[in-house]
Amino acid sequence: MITGHTQLFGIIANPVAQVRTPQVLNTIFEQRGLDAILVPMQVDTEALPKAFEAFRGFNNMGGFIVTVPHKTIALHLCDEVSVAAQNIGAVNTIRREENGRLVGDMFDGRGFVRGLAAEGWGPGGRHVLLVGAGGAAAAIGYALAEAGVRSLTIANRTRAKAENLAARIGEFFPAVRVVAGDTNPQGFDMIINSTSLGMRAGDELPFPADLLKSGQLVAEIIMKPERTKIMDIAAERGCHVHEGFHMLTHQAELMVNYMLGQEYGV
Amino acid sequence: MITGHTQLFGIIANPVAQVRTPQVLNTIFEQRGLDAILVPMQVDTEALPKAFEAFRGFNNMGGFIVTVPHKTIALHLCDEVSVAAQNIGAVNTIRREENGRLVGDMFDGRGFVRGLAAEGWGPGGRHVLLVGAGGAAAAIGYALAEAGVRSLTIANRTRAKAENLAARIGEFFPAVRVVAGDTNPQGFDMIINSTSLGMRAGDELPFPADLLKSGQLVAEIIMKPERTKIMDIAAERGCHVHEGFHMLTHQAELMVNYMLGQEYGV
Numbered sequence: 468m469i470t471g472h473t474q475l476f477g478i479i480a481n482p483v484a485q486v487r488t489p490q491v492l493n494t495i496f497e498q499r500g501l502d503a504i505l506v507p508m509q510v511d512t513e514a515l516p517k518a519f520e521a522f523r524g525f526n527n528m529g530g531f532i533v534t535v536p537h538k539t540i541a542l543h544l545c546d547e548v549s550v551a552a553q554n555i556g557a558v559n560t561i562r563r564e565e566n567g568r569l570v571g572d573m574f575d576g577r578g579f580v581r582g583l584a585a586e587g588w589g590p591g592g593r594h595v596l597l598v599g600a601g602g603a604a605a606a607i608g609y610a611l612a613e614a615g616v617r618s619l620t621i622a623n624r625t626r627a628k629a630e631n632l633a634a635r636i637g638e639f640f641p642a643v644r645v646v647a648g649d650t651n652p653q654g655f656d657m658i659i660n661s662t663s664l665g666m667r668a669g670d671e672l673p674f675p676a677d678l679l680k681s682g683q684l685v686a687e688i689i690m691k692p693e694r695t696k697i698m699d700i701a702a703e704r705g706c707h708v709h710e711g712f713h714m715l716t717h718q719a720e721l722m723v724n725y726m727l728g729q730e731y732g733v
Numbered sequence: 734m735i736t737g738h739t740q741l742f743g744i745i746a747n748p749v750a751q752v753r754t755p756q757v758l759n760t761i762f763e764q765r766g767l768d769a770i771l772v773p774m775q776v777d778t779e780a781l782p783k784a785f786e787a788f789r790g791f792n793n794m795g796g797f798i799v800t801v802p803h804k805t806i807a808l809h810l811c812d813e814v815s816v817a818a819q820n821i822g823a824v825n826t827i828r829r830e831e832n833g834r835l836v837g838d839m840f841d842g843r844g845f846v847r848g849l850a851a852e853g854w855g856p857g858g859r860h861v862l863l864v865g866a867g868g869a870a871a872a873i874g875y876a877l878a879e880a881g882v883r884s885l886t887i888a889n890r891t892r893a894k895a896e897n898l899a900a901r902i903g904e905f906f907p908a909v910r911v912v913a914g915d916t917n918p919q920g921f922d923m924i925i926n927s928t929s930l931g932m933r934a935g936d937e938l939p940f941p942a943d944l945l946k947s948g949q950l951v952a953e954i955i956m957k958p959e960r961t962k963i964m965d966i967a968a969e970r971g972c973h974v975h976e977g978f979h980m981l982t983h984q985a986e987l988m989v990n991y992m993l994g995q996e997y998g999v
Contacts, residue, residue: 468756469755469756469759469770469771469772469773470750470752470753470755470756470773471744471746471748471749471750471751471752471753471754471755471773472750472773473755473772473773475772475773475774478737480737481792482737483737483793484736484737484738485737486736486737487736487737488737489735489736489737489739490734490735490736493735504735504770504772505735506735506739506741506770506772507735507736507737507738507739507741507793508741508791508793508794509791509792509793510787510790510791510792511790511792513790514787514789514790514791515790517783517786517787517789517790518787518790518791520783520786520787521776521780521783521784521786521787521788522787523780523783524776524777524779524780524781524783524784525774525775525776525780525784526747526775526776526777527749527773527774527775528774
């Protein structure tokens with residue numbers, strides 16, 4: 468039951484109808500016995516700064532989530548962000564402190580890594596191919612390096628973007644071998660699709676599926692559809708498959724802890 | 734269950750913990766089978782313009798309620814208000830139109846009058862004493878005149894305020910006798926306390942209770958406590974008493990209809 472005492476949280480997106488964050492985070496609030504509610508807010512890019520400005524004055528707001536297409540711009544609208552978020556170039560979770568300051572961090576990558584670990588595929592010591600070099604790839608790449616992968620190869624249609632991201636991550640984690648490469652999945656323990664290829668029925672495959680071998684892990688971050696074409700092919704070829712929803716479900720606790728100002732257990 | 738499809742509504746107040754609007758309006762949403770949620774937003778006066786500015790860009794927001802201390806300022810932050818709200822000098826309900834325009838109206842007075850009518854005390858043809866000449870009195874006074882009272886006497890500690898309000902209402906409803914007077918309740922069918930006297934335990938009485946007579950109606954707009962001291966005395970003296978919560982419960986349907994852009998049945 469929502470009353471005047473209920474603490475307010477939001478998810479800002481455009482469009483917003485497809486987000487699953489309200490269901491996932493409100494379930495956590497309920498499980499923890501918190502008088503808190505997270506509601507959807509459909510805000511376009513132009514109006515985003517005004518939402519941040521207003522939220523500084525929302526004294527019963529604990530924080531908010533931002534998602535597509537706002538993660539990059541949101542970084543610049545916060546009063547403070549983590550070093551990781553700064554390096555990734557994006558935030559997706561913002562805590563509102565009592566004085567109104569908005570403090571942001573990025574949990575996509577950490578959520579993804581926790582999801583892998585929960586399924587028995589902790590990435591430590593593995594050779595990983597990351598397909599894509601956009602915002603999601605940056606977050607996942609940093610988190611994989613942070614988790615101690617043996618090597619990280621980034622493949623992107625525009626190779627310069629892959630080289631740039633590899634250099635940025637490598638500089639931050641000098642112990643990890645981070646390079647740009649092509650989309651050939653041979654020889655990798657895990658192949659992660661961080662592109663949007665697979666969201667629409669007619670999309671081409673993000674990497675050559677006919678080169679997959681039994682025993683490799685193929686991971687997605689796409690949540691709709693739950694099973695992409697590349698996952699179906701991978702499963703047919705004897706690969707393990709890892710659905711996109713794990714990234715959200717496993718970062719949800721981190722997001723809640725962060726917004727509540729608790730240790731968030733990364 | 735809140736999802737990305739849920740339409741957003743708010744109640745802005747400062748403080749906000751005491752408001753009952755979320756419980757009342759969310760119950761109406763549920764009864765009507767609407768996928769909509771109203772949440773509390775604690776915003777101080779200084780930050781109010783930023784909230785309005787942000788809400789113009791909240792594309793899944795249907796509207797919001799404003800209450801103490803924002804009803805007067807909110808009038809000036811809307812893009813459009815009703816003639817009644819303009820005359821009362823306050824709004825408490827704002828509809829967000831699809832293009833982001835914020836359109837406001839004031840339902841306190843109409844809610845109060847509907848509450849009276851629902852309890853068998855329709856004010857048409859009655860002689861009414863209205864104690865207080867602030868924002869609440871303005872809303873109630875206009876609605877009483879609109880409902881066709883025989884006479885309306887406004888009593889206020891600062892008599893000039895009562896005279897001013899009486900003149901404003903009288904100009905708008907020339908058929909109704911509207912005058913400034915003192916707080917003597919003798920000879921009136923209804924006495925309405927629109928001041929805040931009675932909210933705190935040590936408050937003086939808003940009018941001389943020892944002059945009340947059996948059969949008169951004494952009405953409150955104070956919601957906490959549910960029974961004020963003047964109501965207890967009035968009941969002891971054989972008067973009918975009318976609790977403050979009727980004003981909220983009977984304007985709730987009007988507020989919802991208005992925010993949904995439906996005929997709101999005033």
